[in-house]
Amino acid sequence: MDKIRQNEKRAELINLLRWIVPMAVLFIYILALLANASSEAKKDGRKYAENKLSDYDRYIAEKLRYDLAELKTAAEAAAYSVELSGSTDQAVLTLQRVIDNGDASEGYVIDAGGKATDVSGAATDVSGAAWYADAAEGTAEGKPTVTGAVPEGEDHIITVAVPIGGEKGITALRVSSDFFRMIPSLSEFDGKTQYLFIESDGTVMSAVGGKGLKKGENLFDGTIMYDRGIAMPELKSSIAGEHGGVAYCTLGGEERVLVYRPLKMNGWQVCELATGSFVDTEIEKYFAPSKKVYIRIIISLIIFLILMLVMNLIITALYRSNQKSLKSKAETDLLTGVLNKISTEQTIQDYLENVGEEEPGMFLLLDIDNFKKINDTRGHAFGDEVLAAIGKELPTLYRTTDIVGRLGGDEFAVFLKDIPNENARLHMGDVTYGFFRNFSVGEYTKYAVTASIGAAMFPKDGKNFEELYKSADKAVYTAKELGRNKFVFFGEDPDEISNRV
Structure with a gap:
């Protein structure tokens, strides 16, 4: 993603230079012509x-x-x-x-x-x-x-x-x-x-x-x-x-x-x-009318260049806004409003490549329990409502710098940056698990929705997205085996899970 952004900035700079350089060359050329004309006019004045x-x-x-x-x-x-x-x-x-x-x-x-x-x-x-x-x-x-x-x-x-x-x-x-x-x-x-x-x-x-x-x-x-x-x-x-x-x-x-x-x-x-x-006075008198014309030409050129630059900046801003909107739509899951699968994977992977292993983090994989049953008994519209509600509420649990996305179906992924110690790890696990303990959907009749959550630590359980996903997926599988509605760390002993829950 960073490379894409760099390429976009480079393209914007090239586009700006494509306007500025010819205008600057034209401006310098006209100034040179005016300087030569001014010199000739002064000679004529003498x-x-x-x-x-x-x-x-x-x-x-x-x-x-x-x-x-x-x-x-x-x-x-x-x-x-x-x-x-x-x-x-x-x-x-x-x-x-x-x-x-x-x-x-x-x-x-x-x-x-x-x-x-x-x-x-x-x-x-x-x-x-x-x-x-x-x-x-x-x-x-x-x-x-x-x-x-x-x-x-x-x-x-x-x-x-x-x-x-x-x-x-x-x-x-x-x-x-x-x-x-x-x-x-x-x-x-x-x-x-x-x-x-x-x-x-x-x-x-x-x-x-x-x-x-x-x-x-x-x-x-x-x-x-x-x-x-x-x-x-x-x-x-x-x-x-x-x-x-x-x-x-x-x-x-x-x-x-x-x-x-x-x-x-x-x-x-x-x-x-x-x-x-x-x-000198006679030269100035002779040159005065031409001087006024030259000044008007230079002022007109400056105004023209400023207008062209402003127009270019406006066009660039509109283009950037449009690109940002298109990019947001391309990166966003339309149903839930969080990042879609491709953007989630790419954003997490870019972060991991840039940050190195000095800053530990935590990868969460959330799988909605019995989601097929929800669709079958309540209908797909209600199922979509469940997913949309999760997409709306889940990001509020975390910092704006953390990454939240939907990987597809009933599966969500979260990457929490800067989780330095055991206490922070357990705290964020409790926050996420606690969200589903109190989560329900429905306008008149509330329907409780739970999730099986697997967690993998970076860089201990994986050094890239694929490795972290596999580790967290195994933890989700363990949570489902334990009866669903569980929060499980990858490699965690079943007794530790029971004691913690």
């Missing part, structure tokens, strides 16, 4: 943040080019008026309007010898100025030019120069590189991102926004260590070659993202230094 910065960097570069083009247009208008009228008056007024609008800081009409008239009408000599030499050289071929930014004090000054036809000189508008500071002032990245206007050698001409580099510092000095995607030599080469790109770096111990874009003019670059936290 790309999204980089593109967002790049788009604004492009806007700043285009705005710078537009503003410088506007200065060039104003200088061309001034040069054209000088060329037509031969007078500087109208040209000076044109340049003055540009300065009044705040688009430039200085304006000049300069003749071929370097003699200049500024917007106030004052004459000055700029022939020895470095910026004039650059402007004159740049316009030598008769084309407008934007000269490189010349350091003057703390400022870097850009000169927009246009030649006056007939080699009569140039018109020039000069503006501080800090005019760049006005462009990103309305940026949505204010407070998080620093904007830089740099030369091709990395010198910062203007800086605005969050903390980072200052005007006059160099992008390539030791304060920045590039640690992802692009190394310092590659960055220098990329900027010098007027290419754009994205580089990850640390500045002052803080992770930064450098986005740079060429102005396509004098090697200048427009750069953004975004904080790592800004990029």
